[in-house]
Amino acid sequence: MTQGARWLIVLISILIGYSAECQTPFNKGVNLTGWFQTSSPGQIQFKRFTKQDLVNIKSLGSDVIRLPIDLHSMTSGSPDYIPDPLFLSMLDSVATWAEDLHIYLLIDNHSELSSLTTAEMQNELTKEWTLMARHYASRSDYIIYEVLNEPHDISATVWGSVQGEVIKAIRTEDTKHRIIVGGTGYNTYTELANIPVYNDDKLIYTFHFYDPFMFTHQGATWVTPSMAPLAGVPFPYNATDMPACPASLIGTWIESGLNNYSSQGTVEYVKSLIDIAVAFKNNRNMPVYCGELGVYKPNSNNADRVYWYGTVRKYLEENGISWTMWDYKGGFGLFNKNSNELFDYDLNIPLVDTLGFNVPVQKVWTARPDSVGFPIFADYIEQYINDVSYTTGIINFYNTDRPNNGTYCISWYNFAQYNTVAFDFAPDKDLSKLKSEGYALDFMVRGNTSGIKFDVRFIDTKTGDSDHPWRMKYTIDNTLATWDKRWHHVNIDLGAFTEGGSWDSGNWYNPQGLFDWTAVDNFQASSEYAVTTGTQVWFDNIHITNLDTAIVREHGLAGIKDVLSDDAVNLNVRPNPFIYETFISYSLTRKSRVSIFITDLSGNKIRILDDAILPAGDYTTSWDGKSGSGMPVPAGMYLCVLNTPQKTFVCRVIKGVKIQ
Numbered sequence: 001m002t003q004g005a006r007w008l009i010v011l012i013s014i015l016i017g018y019s020a021e022c023q024t025p026f027n028k029g030v031n032l033t034g035w036f037q038t039s040s041p042g043q044i045q046f047k048r049f050t051k052q053d054l055v056n057i058k059s060l061g062s063d064v065i066r067l068p069i070d071l072h073s074m075t076s077g078s079p080d081y082i083p084d085p086l087f088l089s090m091l092d093s094v095a096t097w098a099e100d101l102h103i104y105l106l107i108d109n110h111s112e113l114s115s116l117t118t119a120e121m122q123n124e125l126t127k128e129w130t131l132m133a134r135h136y137a138s139r140s141d142y143i144i145y146e147v148l149n150e151p152h153d154i155s156a157t158v159w160g161s162v163q164g165e166v167i168k169a170i171r172t173e174d175t176k177h178r179i180i181v182g183g184t185g186y187n188t189y190t191e192l193a194n195i196p197v198y199n200d201d202k203l204i205y206t207f208h209f210y211d212p213f214m215f216t217h218q219g220a221t222w223v224t225p226s227m228a229p230l231a232g233v234p235f236p237y238n239a240t241d242m243p244a245c246p247a248s249l250i251g252t253w254i255e256s257g258l259n260n261y262s263s264q265g266t267v268e269y270v271k272s273l274i275d276i277a278v279a280f281k282n283n284r285n286m287p288v289y290c291g292e293l294g295v296y297k298p299n300s301n302n303a304d305r306v307y308w309y310g311t312v313r314k315y316l317e318e319n320g321i322s323w324t325m326w327d328y329k330g331g332f333g334l335f336n337k338n339s340n341e342l343f344d345y346d347l348n349i350p351l352v353d354t355l356g357f358n359v360p361v362q363k364v365w366t367a368r369p370d371s372v373g374f375p376i377f378a379d380y381i382e383q384y385i386n387d388v389s390y391t392t393g394i395i396n397f398y399n400t401d402r403p404n405n406g407t408y409c410i411s412w413y414n415f416a417q418y419n420t421v422a423f424d425f426a427p428d429k430d431l432s433k434l435k436s437e438g439y440a441l442d443f444m445v446r447g448n449t450s451g452i453k454f455d456v457r458f459i460d461t462k463t464g465d466s467d468h469p470w471r472m473k474y475t476i477d478n479t480l481a482t483w484d485k486r487w488h489h490v491n492i493d494l495g496a497f498t499e500g501g502s503w504d505s506g507n508w509y510n511p512q513g514l515f516d517w518t519a520v521d522n523f524q525a526s527s528e529y530a531v532t533t534g535t536q537v538w539f540d541n542i543h544i545t546n547l548d549t550a551i552v553r554e555h556g557l558a559g560i561k562d563v564l565s566d567d568a569v570n571l572n573v574r575p576n577p578f579i580y581e582t583f584i585s586y587s588l589t590r591k592s593r594v595s596i597f598i599t600d601l602s603g604n605k606i607r608i609l610d611d612a613i614l615p616a617g618d619y620t621t622s623w624d625g626k627s628g629s630g631m632p633v634p635a636g637m638y639l640c641v642l643n644t645p646q647k648t649f650v651c652r653v654i655k656g657v658k659i660q
Contacts, residue, residue, distance in 0.1 A: 024204055024287045026104040029064035030328035036069040037110055041087040042396030047383045051097040056343045058103050060357040066324040068110035071128055081127040085654050086398055089601050089637030099140045108146040114153040122162045126169040133174040146180035150187045156194035159184040167200055182206040192280040207277050208292040212264045214257045219299030225252050231299035235308045237265035271315050278319045290316055290323040294332035310354035340427040369433035373545040376423055379406040384426055391419040404444040404487045407650050409540040417531050422524040428461050432517040435494040442491045444540040447483035453529045457500055461519040470515040471500035571642050577654035584640055585620045595643040625655050
């Protein structure tokens with residue numbers, strides 16, 4: 001071998017090593033928004049996405065999911081910021097799905113912390129991430145941490161120091177997992193160069209890309225001033241198609257942006273901005289990742305939108321930059337505008353294609369009348385039903401204060417007049433057949449004070465400017481339920497609902513006989529009447545059903561303690577949380593068959609502990625935190641279920657990890 005050949009091999013080896021260092025372990029994917037971005041764990045709609053959604057996402061060719069989480073709201077708050085066990089149990093499930101599918105899960109701290117002082121921000125982030133890293137330290141490499149989404153209103157120097165302390169805090173618990181770091185100014189590409197050089201070789205640097213803003217955010221209502229009236233801005237710039245500046249935006253920075261759009265709405269300009277991130281990547285020799293990119297759907301031309309995504313995606317990939325689009329479902333997402341966002345029916349195929357994803361075959365959606373009953377809430381808000389509640393009070397969809405049956409019930413506390421607990425059907429429901437066949441709205445309810453009065457109602461679909469969202473309602477008051485803090489069963493034939501008019505765009509419309517049972521958009525419980533401060537209402541087992549009321553399992557988890565019959569078992573689990581072993585004790589007041597088993601939060605049976613006919617007496621069994629196959633289960637929340645022929649009892653069990 002010649003000397004020149006040897007040097008060529010060395011050079012190739014260096015270049016390969018350089019390339020590997022600069023790359024992320026993933027390539028492309030989506031942000032799974034609107035799931036863990038809630039104000040409390042009790043408002044997470046866990047069934048909004050399932051493992052099948054992750055299967056679908058992977059089938060597109062995606063190998064990464066960024067999961068935005070309002071981490072601040074998922075903790076106990078100041079001073080300790082301890083992650084809530086319910087939140088961790090749900091996130092653990094998502095992490096397990098991702099690991100099973102070999103798809104990366106980026107745990108994105110999407111909290112808004114700009115109002116905090118520097119000391120407060122650093123204190124919160126270091127405590128939160130210390131505990132999160134402790135919890136996930138033993139998980140696979142498919143789990144990645146992102147310190148904070150879009151820090152802003154903080155200088156680059158100060159933020160660089162805060163972020164450095166958070167990295168150190170994570171490394172006290174976890175030296176294994178990668179960490180995503182970004183600059184201030186909402187993770188802008190111009191701030192990448194101002195991020196300090198941290199002494200950590202497992203960092204990924206992130207930036208977000210939404211340029212030109214006049215194009216990507218036309219129609220956006222959350223910017224100031226609102227861009228809602230702006231529509232039809234083309235990409236790339238085309239003088240013939242450019243809209244005039246809306247009257248309400250004249251004299252604002254948006255008018256200036258439109259005036260400059262001829263030079264900024266071009267492919268060359270977009271690439272020049274991405275080049276800033278490319279230069280940083282090459283100078284630092286570190287992996288760089290675009291965590292968000294996208295174009296808002298409502299007011300943009302779809303062909304132009306597709307062209308922008310293709311331009312940006314291809315240029316990022318040409319320069320070795322991985323990406324996750326904002327978002328999967330939602331205003332920036334992969335589905336057709338105003339669709340039901342069903343994977344098999346509603347994907348925006350030109351967009352899927354230009355993003356380099358696999359293009360799945362699509363079916364034609366045919367609406368059909370519902371022919372069987374269905375649950376709306378049974379421990380969880382059911383899939384294809386979305387929480388669209390409005391309240392000034394507190395809604396908790398995972399209340400464990402003596403549910404009627406199962407593990408959870410809904411608690412609605414301290415709400416005001418005209419507040420609603422609301423469930424949107426996606427797709428809309430055709431209830432006409434069920435109505436004609438005598439189906440009913442069936443649920444359990446209890447309240448804490450006399451005089452409670454509210455409406456349950458269905459809202460149909462507004463089909464055009466001349467139509468309105470009409471209501472069919474039924475009033476719930478003390479003639480149906482005694483507000484004595486005990487569960488009461490309510491069963492209302494769909495045919496018994498009466499028309500309730502419509503409230504539409506700030507105007508009231510009296511009933512006109514136009515409610516459409518073939519296109520029901522949502523179901524609500526609405527406080528249309530005066531409300532006493534401190535009022536609390538609980539709901540459980542909300543169904544559309546034709547079952548006899550005897551089928552409703554009123555015994556369930558415990559009911560209200562003072563009305564339990566004498567076959568109560570007094571189920572106790574101690575210690576709880578536990579690390580190595582926990583003991584499950586119970587009492588039988590008469591001979592009975594008893595089955596005790598452990599499940600995960602989705603109801604999958606993990607371990608059978610006892611299954612026998614036992615005489616009256618006191619009993620204790622134990623669980624060592626292992627599955628039926630003898631393998632230790634991950635730390636998190638589980639359910640201990642005790643069945644007798646008379647009752648089902650459920651207790652949450654939390655398995656912890658040893659702190660070194």
